[in-house]
Amino acid sequence: MGARNTTGSAKTGSPDEQVEQLLYARQEKIYPREVHGLFARLRVLGVFGLLGIYYLVPWLVWDGRQAVLLDLPARKFHIFFVTFWPQDFIYLAALLITAGLMLFFVTALVGRIWCGYACPQTVWTEAFLWIERKVEGNRMHQQKLDAMPMNARKLRIKATKHFLWLAFAAWTGFTFVGYFTPIVDLGQRLLAFELGPWETFWVIFYGFATYGNAGWMREQVCKYMCPYARFQGAMFDRDTLIISYLPERGEPRGSRKRSADPAELGLGDCIDCTLCVQVCPTGIDIRNGLQYECIACSACIDACDDVMEKMGYRKGLIKYTTENAMEGKQTHMIRARVVIYAIIMLAIISALAYSVVTRTPLGLDVIRDRNQLYRETVEGLIENVYILKILNMDNREHTYRLGVQGMPGVELHMDIKTIRVPAGEVMEFPVRLRVDESDLEARSSTVIFTLEATDASALQVQQEGRFLGPG
């Protein structure tokens, strides 16, 4: 990668000490300045969209039940019209792999777009920053407030801010638990102070995590805790979209009057107003080159474009670009790694979609009775006993027809007439198979149980079992 400078602001001491300071120095609080502009509007849109989805989705209703409910207590995941069971774990795994690949793909193409607009850390931090600004005022007011000794006014302002933060965080925690237990019921029990201990634990845990991460940790999560931030560099190449300052155009930087002609003064376009540094949520100076702390939030683009406009210069001294473009070379959107990511991703998504659509919402487990291998009935037949576990993963009740195949002369006996399983339930049915000893070819033979819904012939499954005899 091109110019890379990891130290943001001027540091003192030997290089070793610099590194040490960088890694271990107590973090100074960053007061990001509010910024307006195209990308700021996009981010607000992202924040509203994503938080809106997060807070509203648990309240959606589908078919008379919560539309998205990862019902951990009942071990079923309802997502609109599909219900997933622990047996469907493979889908979850495939989904996670797809999400991971998607991140690779998007990162190779457009860099850290995820960080700047969609990462929960960014989104909640934005919301918390907004509350902070409403309560404490702009950057300057915040800095003044923090610098002054504690007094009644400061205490009041700080208390208000933390109260609002905590309230917002608590609601976030409540919503989080609402994805895992029915939220309407949860809300009613919350109002009646009847939440169970575990639910209370998770509301507080998640709420506290939100408060800590978005209120206190902020950019430090990106710098020190985010695994993605650490390895995203590996997914970058010279054609990846990055945010960069154009030094050829900006340098030498220096302040000047609006009326002055920079060419005459021998200056570049950067007026060294440091606005780009002030708006940066991670507190770096983008003019030092690409740095891993940069979360590509584009706040500095908005800030600088504004300055350029006021100065009557061309916009885009800081802009979205690629390393190739900066060196005056062609940028290739379509390239091997992007195509490969896309192909793998599409393959997994189509396989996933196909198997979800064609999956049979019926499960059958055959468990042999462990107490005895076989028994001889009074009629002299060999009998084996099984427990059939039938899992109706469909959204309505079914009755099923049971059959056995694969063994000549076998008889099937059950104590009940009809096998009926309500929607979304697992039920166990004991069955007995009897066969004449002369029909047995070996000590152990294979039988195939077939199960078919009486009202929908597409709903059928088979499962093998062992039949043991004297042999």
Added chain:
Amino acid sequence: MADKRIPGIQKCIAVLWPSFLTAVVASGLFFSAFDPDDLVAFGADLEISRLGIYTIGFLLFWLVAAVSGFGTLYFAITNCLRNTPDYPES
């Protein structure tokens, strides 16, 4: 821990955070394979709800991973110190 240069809070994060992620994955895998209600050892006797078992399971995974993480941190730091001759004793 021996090294005073790294603030305690950063050591804690360095251990607790990755072990948290590990615990999320581990409990996800574990509980999709085993239904807490089938784990007679705890559930049936203690009358804890599934949500409770999940929570305890998750916290146990976190604890185990964190213990291992603190061990790694301890050995990494002490070994590092031994190999740094001019490092002042803390």
